[in-house]
Amino acid sequence: MADLSVPKLKLNADAPTLAVDVFLFALRVLLIFFAAWALVGTIAIQVDGGGLTATAWRDLLVGGLAQGFMYGLIALGYSMVYGVLGFINFAHGEVFMAGSMSGFFVADALFDNGMWVNSFPLAFAIVMLTAIVTSALIAVIIERIAYRPLRGAPRLIPLITSIGMSFFVQYAVRGLVGDGFKDYPQLPAGLQQRVSFLGLDIEGIKLFVIATAIVSMVALWLFVERSKTGRAIRAVSEDKEIAALMGIDVNKTIVTTFAVGGAMAGVAGLLWAMLFRKVYFLTGFLPGIKAFTAAVLGGIGNLVGAMLGGVTLGLIETSGPRLLNGLAWKVPTLVAFVLGAVALATAVIGVIRVRRSDPRTVGTALGMVIVGVAGTAWGFIVLPGAQVVIPGTSQLKDMIAFVVLIGVLMIRPIGLLGEKLAVEERG
């Protein structure tokens, strides 16, 4: 033990200890191992003929994309607000719900007078406009009464205010429209049928959701990247004080940011209602949390990242439970043996290299020992008994999504497309 060159580890009071480093690294190795196992297992089951059919995979992917693009649309609002103000606006999920809810009342009225059925595109445009305007308006009002008075306060303060705002909007809506589910009218037959797109039979409504979401996202991207106001938003998110010195009206820019983010949530709210046809005062809560997750996954503050994060999350949610079944792949004994041997060999090499005292080596070694033992035990003891069926995997879809989030953040703490912030921002 004496020749472990301890000084290299910088074991002082501030630095993380060796044990923490080793543990985190081992955890990363394990996460990657299980992800790889699930993937390889799923493919192996598929090759064996025990997997899903091509049409089933198509349904999973299309469903995941539709869901994911809606998350992406909501995530844009989280990301934009974080960009300019540096805090998470937890009331954004409620902005989404408000758009959905206001759209319902207009859609219901238009259904009653026949317009929804007779000229659906026009009716849809009216409902869409209502949802967008309501959401943008509510987002702006929230900014004005709840966040602007707190400008310059420590970041925790507006964060907590936003949680309060979230409850306020939820229960205000409940007070106004009651706590029952509001059922959107039936969609026109054309949207319910499958349409052929790029050789795939896709449900019309899902294709419609995906297309609308993409168009909205491209419009937003052009707005932020190409317009003068967009440039102002980017300037404010870089540095509020310098932007103000350059003649940018910071307050106006922040209001614009909230309005645009709210409008995107309004679009998402309407698409959500078209797809799921039900809305009530708590509809915004879970999608809001998921979209926030998507924004973090993609790299908060980055618009393309928000979309990418949303789509990734949607795809993991629908196909993750299926991939989890891959863990139950009845692995050939040879594969288990090779895996165990490689893992144990790596571990032994790692332990020898411990002399160099690199936490990564020790962590890898620890991770590989666990992998080797687990893999061998799984391959030799658990699986040969009977084909393992993991029950109720669909129930675990949220858990899987969040495990993936944690995994991504452990390996890449700034998210998929996140940029390192040069200076810690002030709220």
Add this chain to the structure above:
Amino acid sequence: MSRRMKNFRHLGALVVALALFAAACGDDTTTTTTAAGATTTTAGAVFTPGALGAVTVAPGAPIEIRALQAISGEVSFLGTDQVRGAELAIADFGQVDGHDVNLGTPEDDLCSAEGGQAGAQAIVAQANVIGVLGTTCSGSAAAAAPIISAAGMVMISGSNTSPSLTSDLAGTAGSNWYNGYYRTAHNDLYQGATAARYAFEELGLTKAVAVHDGDPYTEGLATAFANAFTALGGTVTIHAVNKGDTDMTGVLTQVAADAPEFVYFPIFQPEGDFIIQQKGGIAGLETVVWMGADGLITDGFLAIPETAGMYFSGPDLRFGTNASATGTNYDQLVAAYTAAYGEAPTAVFHAHTYDATVLLLTKIQEVAVQDADGTLHIDRQALRDALNATSGFAGVTGSLSCDAFGDCGAETISVIRNDDPTDVAAGKANVVYSFAPGA
């Protein structure tokens, strides 16, 4: 130094407060025990109470029973409906040996274990209560039954259906079964068995999927169905969703991968709505036969266009001319209900609680021993024995007979088919199959 003193002073004050609180609690208990002891002593001359003690009702005093029902929250319509059933039964039954019956203020079971426990404790603190009508939810009953049972009281529920509260119908007590628990609702095992029989024997389907949402009720029912269907010779896989899920693409795709002919999803709204509305988007489910359970027999669900042709299992509500021991049949009960509360019944279990109340009062009357001055002695053990011996008791819901674990329900389960979502009432009345295990 003075600061330390101050701290100690606070500590002292806290200790005193705690002591006072403890003393107050202690006092309560003492009073109750003394009262119970005193009653048995005075009654000793003519009446000897059994192992569980007895309740003495003074001349002119009412007989105390209580309701423990979900009267707030999402399912308050179920609990309120049953409280009304109990009130109507008490009014119809009239006095018991010259004593009024007092239902008191209903306790709230909150449809949760916490609510069941708190409500049961509030009830057993009143030593003169004889029986409890409740709970609404099985989860509450699991927490309330041990407390009610330990206090020597009895409880009769009109809507608990979990097998764990009684037995597996094959002689093994459920994990939450306690002496003194009874119910006039059906046991879920019968409902699961009915759904399985209908699918297997009547529709001739052999490959099924059951979907639950993790709730003990839905999971129990899905499992009961799976066991019954497997016993008949079919194959079943079980899938699960979460409460709060909206996107069902994932679970439906996995269901489709099992290529079922029949899907039984005894869950609730809105998850049930999402499943039935999204099934059209999944390849491989086009010819599947869908069946829900009583949780989905609501006007809102039956009106969804996609439910056309769907089946539902649930307790058979065609009570016909069955007359209760009070002489009331179901039509008269509904008329009395509407007259008394200004609205039609909001759920189905008022009839079961009506029967539960009449059963309880009848058995109290049966075991009550009356002194010359009108004082009534009700032996708790004798009451349980009398309830256990219930056989062929006439109720609005049918003929009630209690088994050794408290299952007293008439247990007829029916299957309905929703042919036309625009006519919900016709769908509810369209009974295609009916099964009474006891018959």
